[in-house]
Amino acid sequence: MTPQANDQLLAEFGVSRQLVLQWTVVSIFGVLVSLVGFLLVYYLATGDAGVTEFGFDAAAGWWNLGLTFLFAVGSMVLVIVLHELCHGAAIRAFGGTARYGLGVVYAVFPYAFATTDTRFTRNQFLVVALAPLVLLTLLGVPAMVLFEWPWLAVPLALNAGGAVGDVWMALTLLSYPAGVSVIDSETGLEVYGPPGLERWETAPATVVWDLVVGTAGGVLALSVAIGIVVPLALAAIGVDSLTVGIPDTLLFVFGFRRPPDGGVEFSMGSGVFLVGGAVGIVYAYVRARRRSG
Numbered sequence: 543m544t545p546q547a548n549d550q551l552l553a554e555f556g557v558s559r560q561l562v563l564q565w566t567v568v569s570i571f572g573v574l575v576s577l578v579g580f581l582l583v584y585y586l587a588t589g590d591a592g593v594t595e596f597g598f599d600a601a602a603g604w605w606n607l608g609l610t611f612l613f614a615v616g617s618m619v620l621v622i623v624l625h626e627l628c629h630g631a632a633i634r635a636f637g638g639t640a641r642y643g644l645g646v647v648y649a650v651f652p653y654a655f656a657t658t659d660t661r662f663t664r665n666q667f668l669v670v671a672l673a674p675l676v677l678l679t680l681l682g683v684p685a686m687v688l689f690e691w692p693w694l695a696v697p698l699a700l701n702a703g704g705a706v707g708d709v710w711m712a713l714t715l716l717s718y719p720a721g722v723s724v725i726d727s728e729t730g731l732e733v734y735g736p737p738g739l740e741r742w743e744t745a746p747a748t749v750v751w752d753l754v755v756g757t758a759g760g761v762l763a764l765s766v767a768i769g770i771v772v773p774l775a776l777a778a779i780g781v782d783s784l785t786v787g788i789p790d791t792l793l794f795v796f797g798f799r800r801p802p803d804g805g806v807e808f809s810m811g812s813g814v815f816l817v818g819g820a821v822g823i824v825y826a827y828v829r830a831r832r833r834s835g
Contacts, residue, residue, distance in 0.1 A: 567758045614696070640657070672708055682694055718741055761814055773808045796814075
């Protein structure tokens with residue numbers, strides 16, 4: 543787009559350590575939730591209940607684990623390539639020239655990128671940012687169901703989890719009016735507009751991001767606690783059994799028991815997501831109050 547004569551730099555968003563941590567947490571959560579979601583769609587469309595059963599057969603042999611690892615790595619590489627090509631296609635559709643590359647943020651968060659020096663309108667940039675998530679999902683889900691390829695749920699989930707940075711950029715820009723323009727960098731955004739135009743700090747899109755971060759962090763932290771810390775602590779202090787929530791319902795959170803023959807048994811339920819959602823709501827509320835205050 544052609545910059546307006548009075549446009550000035552309103553804001554520049556970079557990648558901070560806090561943001562990298564948020565992206566990592568939301569990405570892990572996004573992959574897991576997306577995988578379950580895509581497999582559920584496959585089950586509802588085909589009636590194949592086998593895709594909802596997870597297990598490991600020790601008799602399968604080490605080579606089977608090796609093939610699984612190679613499949614996971616291959617899926618990641620394929621997803622990265624297709625993801626960035628989708629960005630590039632959207633950039634070219636709006637008259638830009640795409641550049642591709644690889645990088646590492648703070649020596650922790652590796653990433654691939656497709657970028658351009660072209661300035662876009664806010665809505666054009668939203669299309670560029672969300673193109674991989676939307677296009678690959680719209681193409682992949684019907685293919686998964688039509689050809690009965692449940693394995694496609696893995697690369698689709700990796701693509702969804704890997705789009706966390708794109709979703710963050712989209713939500714950030716939605717807190718600005720549609721009239722602003724945007725320039726992408728390899729690790730951030732520059733927003734331009736009329737002098738004095740300010741970001742809507744409590745915009746719904748900003749609150750949504752805080753809600754997602756809080757929920758993802760709450761669910762992952764609770765899962766680690768329930769899966770590792772709590773069972774060890776209960777076994778150490780001699781607790782025979784403990785149930786949190788209502789078993790066999792959506793409100794079941796955690797169950798622990800020590801069988802008479804020794805050892806421990808524990809399980810988690812969907813109530814973990816409800817607790818995580820409650821944490822997310824509180825986190826989003828506190829963040830909104832701080833910004834408005």
